[in-house]
Amino acid sequence: MKSVVEKYVDLNKSFINGEWVEGGSKRTFEIVNPYDKSVLTTVKLATKEQVDEAFEVARRAQVDWAKTTADERKAILEKACHYLKEHHNEIVDMLSRETGGSILKSNVEHHLTVEFLEEAIKYADEIYNVREVPGAPDKINHVYRLPLGVVSSISPFNFPMNLSMRTIAPAIALGNSIVHKPDIQVGLSGGSILAKAFEHAGLPKGVFNVVLTDIAEIEDAMLTNPIPKLISFTGSSAVGRYIGGIAGQHLKKVALELGGNSPFVVLSDADVDQAVNAAIFGKFIHQGQICMITNRIIVHQDKYEEFIEKFVERAKSIPYGDQTDPQTIIGPIINDRQLDRAEKIIQEAIQSGAKLALEGKRVGQVLTPYVFVDVDNASPLAQTELFAPIAPIIKAETDNHAIELANDTEYGLSSAIFTSDLKRGEEFALQVDAGMTHINDQTVNDAPNIPFGGTKASGLGRFGNPWLLDEFTTTKWVSVQTKERKFPF
Template sequence: MQQYKEVKNSLINEEMSRSFINGEWQEGKSNQIYEIVNPYDRSVITTIKLATKEQLKEAFENAKKAQKDWAKSTVEQRREILHEAAEYLKNNREEIVEILGLETGGSVLKSNIELHLALEFLEESIKYANEIYSVREVPGSEEKLHHIHRLPLGVISSISPFNFPMNLSMRTIAPAIALGNSVVHKPDIQVGLSGGSIIAKAFEHAGLPKGVLNIVQTDINEIGEEMLTNPHSKLISFTGSSEVGRHIGAIAGQNLKRVALELGGNSPFVVLSDADVDQAVNAAIFGKFIHQGQICMIINRLIVHKNVYDQFVEGFIEKAKVLPYGYQRDPKTVIGPLINERQIEKALQYIEDAKKEGATLALEGKRIGNILTPYVFTNVDNSSKLAQTEVFAPIATIIKAESDEEAIRIANDTDYGLSSAIFTSDLIRGEELALQIDSGMTHLNDQTVNDAPNIPFGGNKASGLGRFGNPWVVEEFTITKWVSVQIKERQYPF
């Protein structure tokens, strides 16, 4: 494995390797020290002393107090802080992109895309900072007026994953702050800088009042379920696996908390008989292998009509086998390292299981250090473990469909329903079929990995509850209150 010189990045420092609680950078009080490492060679990027459950409770207490004052802030104050936080990210773009790549193993392209998306969510939140305390009048009578008010929700618990840490943290944090809420946020500790500290620094730079945003660098073995059960939290925003999401949903239900859950996916990419096969291949390569397949929306099953199956498979393999792999900071790299050894071992086990299940290994990849080069399985049965598992690795699964109708049926034959795609020359019929796929999102003549701050992002079935994006997130993160005004004396029957 090629060696690389130590990176000198001004954002990797002692302050940023701490928790940010009540406007102060606090060292964790746990005895545990966590090393954030580069997935490529396991070299240490920084070390973090974990925060304790008591520090997390302190963060919630401060968030509750701070939210009362923040809820009284003006639209102009909120917009100015959001604007300045965005300026911080823009002014430190080069170093932030570098850290995103170092922590996540993401390519230069992926890291730039992620920062761009995080900025989009931050800047979109400026547009709806005026939604709280808005009043809408609905028809009443000559005797009564009906006013509908929108109020801040309160304290929001935010938990984000390792794969797109900055973007998936910002899409909760920015709307919450814009709408007068406070936040206690726990990023995945593997990516604590890009998922937490950089965001905290941006809002500290912007002048956000202390306690409105708290970033707690810790792990489950330290804090247990405090992020879920703390009585000050009114909503739990979580992005991660469906298994954990179900657990969070159960706890939230017991405590009558709201949830915003964006969970696992098993996204189908359907190629119909009339598709432009070459373009479908181009889209499929990107949508399967960006960030080594470690995206909830990634193409998990390629479902191809029998009439174009051979042409598609041939073109897909030709492109997959020459994708550049290597160190993620090399601008030419497409396939970088998987996040950790556990993910690599899981991926290798999926490969062995697929072989035993009888799938055809059409392209055999290899492990090179912490990198897996692309694997392609054909003649896969949709009921197999490979087809029904969210693999989170550069392993492509291609399924033959006997008809367009069967392709849609196969697409729906999964517990998940996050994203999906259909390739066809008939856009009218394509949209009709898109509505038949039970997923939160379907993309015609594109791949499955798409996001934007002004669309209803979210899944069906085991892929989650709730929707992000403007204006849908406004409803999620606020309270709607009815105030009636009796303008004429009412006569009561007793």
């Protein structure tokens, strides 16, 4: 009987036109466990020509897929969902090994992946429905929602499975085809396992294609190919701006979920214990490697000292180490480059005079929590998306000042406000310039039926039913003249 790793490392190939194919490049990539650098599998990278081939087969396959009934599409989605549920334990294990995420985080990711699929089943019948709009006499106006065509999908390393599925599921449910490139570091979790689920479900060839490759190999092939009508990307704001520029030149739609600098605001009337519990989770889940992670903690001066004392005590005791140990919460940073970046941020903050309340350490590939206090909100430490277990705490003079500090960033993804006055909390929430604000909760929240997305440099577009329908479909007006129309000339 194959081990969990052996079961999925065999899927180290691209999936194009319903076939598992080796990459045509001479270059290979080793997918490793970030904790101990052990090699999980080696991938031959797909070439630009193979990416172009994937778009072409997706274009041909989409024509017939768009003609399927809602029931046919729902049946495929249900079978894929069943596959993921049936293989829950093996998939969670692979997610943990490949991403460096704890068992807790990997279970959360698997759960969200399934939820996105289940929600897609609910809106698979949204295409071709006709809505009648009042018009001139003797004219009937029909408005249809139609499949968009081919979708280009690019997903990141941190939550590769659910951040891939939130594009893949709506694309397929709404009659589109897709070419998907996961981050090669997590190519199995972010692409191959999902391809296996849809292969098992009987999805027609060419509707869903996965290319295992990297940017050095294919350059801008996922962006400049003329076939896709939508580019869906989750990643950094810098790359998002670049993609947006290219998409604009080619008049393509974009769905961009980008970086964040999510503020966690503790108001003067907050329950400190409750706030600390939430902040510990929201800051340190998956080592802080989440776009909507709690990045800055802003605390009213009346609660400041108490919050710091309790937060630091909790941070000291968070279990760290091998992420496959069910007791571990903080596992390894994804790669050396990201780890070196985190250490550089820490050292530059210390050299600039930032005050440490808790000094962490590097243990192999693991970084234990660092907590900085009395942080200047204008400092690089506060204005940088940290993507590491580094917590800057900032003092606010008043509740209004706290909201001002929260908004003083180029980002606007997620945010949180703690208060005992829920009505006032919601009034403050509307003042926070972010796509999402959570009252008396932490910043890391997602669901398939909410408008997930950000403002400012945190992106364009919204995921979640029904908001995603505008992203993944096109609208068509059909008018019917019921009687002969008289024209003025």
